Amino acid sequence: MKTNLQVKNIRQIIPIIFIIVLFSISIMAIVSELKKDSIESVWLYLQNIPRGHKINALAMTILGYGLMTGYDWLGFAHIRQKLSAWKIGFTAFISYAVGNTVGFSVFSGTAIRYHYYGLWGVSNIKIAELVVFTHLTFWLGLLSIGGTVSLIDPLTLPSVLKLPFDSIHPIGYIFLSLVIIYFILSVTLKHPIPFKDEEITFPKPIISIGTIIVAGLDWGLAAGVLYSLLPINHSMSYIGFFGIYIIALTAGLISNVPGGLGVFETVILYLRPESISSSDTLGGLIAYRIIYFFIPLIVALALIGIQALKNKNS
Template sequence: MTKLRQLIPILFVIILLSISVAAIASELKKYNINSVWQYLQNISQQRKMLALLVTGFGYALMTGYDILGFIHIKQKLSVLKIAFTAFVSYAVGNTVGFTAFSGTAIRYRYYGLWGVNKIKIGELIVFTHLTFWLGLLSISGIVSILDPLTLPSAIKLPFASIHPLGFIFLSLVLIYFIISVTIKHSVTIAGEEITFPKPIISLGTIIVAGLDWGLAALVLYLLLPPNLSMTYIGFFGIYIVALTAGLISTVPGGLGVFETVMLYLRPESISAPQMLGGLIAYRFVYYLLPLIFAVVLILLEAWKKRHPK
């Protein structure tokens, strides 16, 4: 029975991934797969370089979650060390998935190495995960209300647009802020005081999340056809819906699920091969390249530890 419970999440991920692959294949069956490769080759060098630059800014901004976390737990550590750990954590977690495990292990490894108390690292990890979902619910809720996209019938949801989701998400955010204002007492664990994040810090993480996903969406926007008949703001709404679906699915990196939603919600001016080509380029620029860079940094840090001056 225990083994069955452990297998259920894995089976769920496999089923979701299989459905997504089937949906993508169905959407592309009337096209020649070579058209995807041709689109990839036709993306201009200028747009590729801009996408790389925006990706760099995006990952630099992600360190804001951990910096705010250190303010919350009232610990001091070099900004460079926080930035190193945060970048490696997000670069690995975003691509490999299972962030609750991969990101947690990386933070315990490096923050512990640099003298941060394990209880405080645990509090920081809870803070980053909690505020990540707070940011997601806030941005998704706002976008869903301001730009209530009509959902394709193929997705088969009980509502025609994402408008109801906006009210649900923002209601959860409101409940969170009510709790953050009303809970004044702290909990002491192993001599360390654990407190609920202050509203001003939570608000800061929402701003970081909005900028973070705004830059991520811009990377994909730059890798799509330049004659896209949709403003960046309109495209951002589609991106957030697809991102939310990918995260909720628990599939590593939202792989397949994110692409399926983007294909179904794409504007009419973009063909399926163009969208898939842009998504492949996006996966390479925004996920694979940062992962490679993070692995190099990890290896360099390990080498420095073994060969001190």
């Protein structure tokens, strides 16, 4: 019994150790890149980002988080559950704003959905279906958009990575092959697939296509936020940069580091055009974190507080 408990504790600790090690390696990589410049140059670039670029980034952030609520709206159509658009938008925004910044969105975003949707009369079973839907379609969108961009403008990978291929072209084929397999399964499998304590029911193809469109617009805007904060307008096309962004986003998600912090930045630094200094890149990344992550988080926390007061007084 004691041995089983020790094994269980070790299994719980290993992922945490992995995240800490990965985060530490990312920070060391960032520090190594910054040896070429200085912290002062990072701060100088951050201060000198044109006001118009910051306003554009903020506007795209607002539009992007509005689009993210589309995942939950499509999810409610999938589970055939009715709830007011305001309540869906409110809950979805808070879950994404908190999950994107804090990380572990599987737990943080899920807990928020269970709390608010449950408060508004949605059963736990329906919420579970919705959660499975949002996670499944998130990866469907990532594979679809990432695969398409990889084929349109395949990014050349730096030789320092020592990968068996020179560009992300093969990754694009792999991603799109998985998407095709998904659609084949969604058409042929009519019964739910048991998965741990839940069941996966494939959404109708029209709903899946809708999530891909939402994902494309969502990540297109997210990449646009960072693109507008970096001095790469003349050194790399937006589509070319979008490929870098998708790779960095995927690495951050796989790492499980909260918000992909450090991992996302490391990938951007290594894949950036040589014409951009590491200090300018890091300055843009800091501005991106503030505008795209921390401002929505502050708004979400304020909304949580306001809603808590309303519930208390009602």
